[in-house]
Amino acid sequence: MTKINKLLVANRGEISLRIMRTAREMGIQTVAVYSDADRKAPHVRFADEAAYLGPSPSRQSYLNIDKILEVAREFSVDAIHPGYGFLSENPEFAKRVHEGGICFVGPSAEAIALMGSKLEAKKAVAKYKIPLVPGTSEAVTSVSTAKSIASEIGYPILIKASAGGGGKGMRIVSSEDELEEQMKRAMGEAESAFGDPSVFIEKYISSPKHIEIQVLGDQHGNVVHLFERECSIQRRHQKVVEEAPSAVLDKAIRMKMGEAAVNVAKACRYHGAGTVEFVVDQSLNFYFLEMNTRLQVEHPVTELITGKDLVKEQIWIAEGKKLSFSQEELQIHGHAIEIRVYAEDSENGFLPDTGTLSQYRLPQGPGIRVDDGFEEGMEVPIHYDPMLSKLIVHAADRESAIEKMKRAIEEYKVVGVKTTLSFCAFVMEHPSFREGTFTTKFVEEYFDGQRSNPKFSHTEKQLLAAFGAHFLQEASPASNNGTIAAERSVQSLSSWRKNRKHG
Template structure:
């Protein structure tokens, strides 16, 4: 087992990893920017190394500085968390060359599956159903227009190296294609330093259903059930739940089996997520594979009783999976609401500032993942998510009631947040009936009339 792990991330996921490592008896090293000197992950880790100014490009996205820190402190492994460099194959390759274990898949797998266009082709070759789209990378709007004519409108324009909803736009017609393509490409270049795009047919009003995968280095691959992430605002997930209210047992079995086949086709190792679009007729299509731990992993932990971060570490250390598919049981129902420092009344404008008062909900079946505390100053340079509220109930109805209670109890003063917005989502009749799809926010909340 590893003796010392450097965490190449910040915020609640860095805190989450530190907690798991402590319980495993592993020393931790935090890296932090100058804006994060007083951040919780900086305080909690056994060691902390400053890696540069506040700008992500000079700190959390600076591969050389992070690796230099890992070498300097003698870390034998590195956990990338999510976001930042977690799906950067060049960074994973640099770790391999420096003989620092990257807690995730091999760099070659990240390159193959992290590039969404190449991942599609891998799945097509393996016979996995995919949404019709381009097989080759698209670099210019002229190439995109030609491809869109063959696919048919509306089309989804996506960053090949993308994730988290960035670099994604829908073009409803030829007339609006160029503007949407260039906007998505600019976002891709800014967010991922990669202008490569791909196109696929836009599936209207689908469910977004993803399966959690665990795979060891001995060829053992299992899934841990699904998460429904259909409640999204402009491709950014807001509420997640496990299991999905849309799946029958037979559909769950079919999708789970396909997710495992997809992971095997990719030669996958460690924790990952196979994401599907589920249409109104019950047909499902491979969308992408996230080669990292996900923001919403706690709902899977709640219904399976497993600690996914610990499993990641065990797999990276060379251990076999400790259980087979037949031993995985989903118990109860879990929900997660993301709380962002944003103002819904002002088009979700980020609201950095100082937390002047805080009270986190608790009680049976309530969990809060956060890195904020009373007096903490939220910096303006990073993602605006400041907490995740996770609840677990005997069934979906109890989980919803528990989430409503937890959101009511939450106190975060000093900045605007999405707390009340989330309460409206959870209380909406369509959500309570489990009928939400990816158009839910657009249909019922986009004008903020219910806020």
């Protein structure tokens, strides 16, 4: 059994801080790593020690395996936690950490490699009779073969890169006329992103839900699931809003999905924290999608409804300890919702935005948690994922959680970059979300950033009232005073917002 006394977190930003906070509670010393862009970042200051990796581009810093291992040896660490993203699902990294005599806080390199290949993963879980979306079990490179398969399972179909995810190398094909061109594009994108052009084909389930199950497995063969997370609100195949539990699953389906997720973990002898993702159709039939062999961005909602610290469990598992609880001991307590606050312009296709955080004030109060890695005055770099933070709320029930999130969003002040806060406020108000009927098509079906109603904070509402009163006094008696005042007030407030951003 390994005792971890010093932990290197091979990551940056909010996830580094989140891991190091738990490590400190456990009496474990921490080592942070950083690039040029992160020299003054909070995670660097929080750690007991810190080491410079290299220039800002991730390939020269956070993806530099040799440098990270060099730092680990220099600082005599016992273990490395990869967080998520970067090297977290790189089997070569996990293997080299282990070969270097350092504990890897995560699954085995073999499990990462197996689940990292979608085709091999499907083969492995098929032995456990886990529902799979109809499609190929082998890589496809021939257009004629693809046409034959598509004809058999029926259009629309989905072409997906075998070696990766995040929406890269993914194409929806509605008819045979589109197949050849979309196949070439998918293979080219897969080659560029993952160095592997392999793709596979499966039946495209239109308007599905994306529901995932959190699992934990120890090194003694024990595996449990910690219920589901609803992750259907997405843009570019990446999640923006997550919640636990799902509003549509009943106890019977939850149990079936949980058992399936446990069997997926057993199929690769999994240990550590992992997530099994399912696609769910309108009849609530579920199909295995993939397994993420790491901690997920949205893990806090699971922590809030179960009362379990997943990072603490990861560290104990890495030390060789048995799970600290059984499946029967787990219960769902209340409801949790998480939004990802991205530095993106939701009114312009969610394009990333950069700048300096001239104002950055976090919401507070009971049941509110913010995991972030930024402070007021910091610059948002262009080199990494544009997520500023994760805002998470917990309440007794779903309706109360939605109302708490609405209040928290209104209190969250970010000036200097555009963010997804306004989009998330739109989600919280939308009938489809409130009723739980939304699918992964939510953005394209309901959200038009240019036409969405403006959402104003309490301060901005006061300014609107002041602007309106001013223009009403100056308006001609013959004019439509109310309409003109309202239009001018919104225009003036928009100008005020713009000046605040750049002022």
